[in-house]
Amino acid sequence: MKRQITIKDIAIKLGMSTSTVSRALRDHPDISPKTRAAVKELAALLGYRPNRIALNLRSNSTRTIGLIIPEIEHYFFSAIINGIEEIAYKNDYSVMVFQSNESYKREVNNTQAVLTNRVDGVLVSFSKETRDFSHFQKLIENEIPVVFFDRVTDELRADQVVSDDYQGAFLAVNHLIEKGCRRIAHFAAPQHLALGKGRLSGYHDALLKHNIPFNNDLIFHADTFETSRKVALSVLKKAERPDGFFTVNDMSAIAIIKAAKEVGLSIPKDVKVVGYENSKSAALSEPELTTIDQYGYELGREACLMLLKRLRENDLPAKPEKKVIRTKLVVRSSA
Amino acid sequence: MKRQITIKDIAIKLGMSTSTVSRALRDHPDISPKTRAAVKELAALLGYRPNRIALNLRSNSTRTIGLIIPEIEHYFFSAIINGIEEIAYKNDYSVMVFQSNESYKREVNNTQAVLTNRVDGVLVSFSKETRDFSHFQKLIENEIPVVFFDRVTDELRADQVVSDDYQGAFLAVNHLIEKGCRRIAHFAAPQHLALGKGRLSGYHDALLKHNIPFNNDLIFHADTFETSRKVALSVLKKAERPDGFFTVNDMSAIAIIKAAKEVGLSIPKDVKVVGYENSKSAALSEPELTTIDQYGYELGREACLMLLKRLRENDLPAKPEKKVIRTKLVVRSSA
């Protein structure tokens, strides 16, 4: 980088001290209008811009927030990042992005990186592998505000922003039942994630409401396209096949639709499917997918707003806040 | 943030000067093994980590790269970010993300932000609105290495990493012709983007190779789902409708497939479609979309590698480099 203009350059050229220049630029009342004008003029002429690094060092803050996220290449997360960046931008913060790639080890590295980069606060959605949270605990011990979103834990004293998984699942399963389904399979997320538990519980309670017995044989662990396809193929071939599916994400749902077609079943006539996420793909599948909108963009915004609030208050949460983002049933043709 | 352990803390506790501590930590040969061990032990015990901001100030570098991108919420770009972050991570750089949201004004702001944050280098894919490049010129004048990717311009002396748009388009159109198409429409990107021109030219030359006359009436400007749907609906209703479509991205292609179905045409029998991008949605559409894989992940990696190379060499490109990433035809069922 080219040598940048400093306050000292201006001071020398104008034959005054750096303090005067500094004060003039920030409209300190002690400075006479004449010198203030002179300083500002020269500063503009030379294209002076304050050195943020020096400011960072002095203020011990970077106006930067760290974002630790499993993978960007996933519609839901990219929608969240979009929301986060939006709020950060409006508040003159910058966002540093770190991907864990669903790897615990890498996530631990990410927390180190976030520490060495001295970010002011951190937004985290942890990896599927993560069971131990001491690396995040270390952030908290360093009094760096941390807000967890989507993938959260109660083991740490930290704010949370989550989608209303219970409500979303309830809406989805209730819809399937109202459309006539009685044997509803659930393709579930890992149960160590709160969202996995929440959705299962929403599924459970929707059945309960309609007096349909809960059957554990209808719960499958499948949260990727490939495994969902395989599981669906085997399940759909059985005599007692489900007449409805509620999945953890849209990819799984679309995999089921594909599998159903493959074995000659018609959707939504023979089998009904409700996904989760409302990704771009949901509107493109054939038939178009009924799904739960998670408002990823809004979730990102709220998470960032909560973090900024903590940064402003400059306190660690005595009692952590938990914000729940509504969900919405988007009815299309698959159920 | 909690007050962090500094070199001074260690120095005082050990009754020595900060210089000695600093040198001990960096294994300077002048330091005796005994004091070195003592320093390192205490540093580890106290959990000392060097203050990156202070280092930044001294070295005048931040080990951070700025990324200016139209929108994250788009498969191609998120794949690119993934590749960029991967390389940055491996080389101990951090990535700051700035979205332009396809807005010229915001993009100008992004370049300011990148400047005040004193990033070491910048990766840019500019917005559709951008016709004037003086904001990027300012970066270059400040001798900040800039690498453009995907959306590039020859107006600036800067490195470029692009997808082989000509080849991709040629492959796509050639495929359509070999499958029997003779009236091939092209849903094109804005022609002020180099990628728009490149693809049009690939389209043109593929026709030429098979002695099919170029017909300007078959070129449409449509690069979103909605406009593509509308254009396709009107075009497909005409008597002289195209028998093949080559689009600028997968969304447009899927819009055409939907429109074709709507007017009762069968794919690929009546109309064949080739998209561009190989997004996740491409594999999910019905029929599955034949498309051009752009290797977004690889493109991101290469762009980042090129930037890091410049940073290492610490020179501005006397002659800018241009790296072209191959493309691949992915044949599925739509053509």
Next chain:
DNA sequence: AAAATTAATGCAAACGATTGAAATAAACGT
């Protein structure tokens, strides 16, 4: 034993900005 060499450590400036306190200069009251 004095001089010269080597080893180990400390001093102080620097990176760019801010800021409390001190200093200077101008203006005022009596």
Next chain:
DNA sequence: ACGTTTATTTCAATCGTTTGCATTAATTTT
């Protein structure tokens, strides 16, 4: 005319680290 305000400006320390040079202590050479 002289002390007292008031207005402006400068000094110097600070943020945390690195590093050229000086310093001190220990060791070797003659």
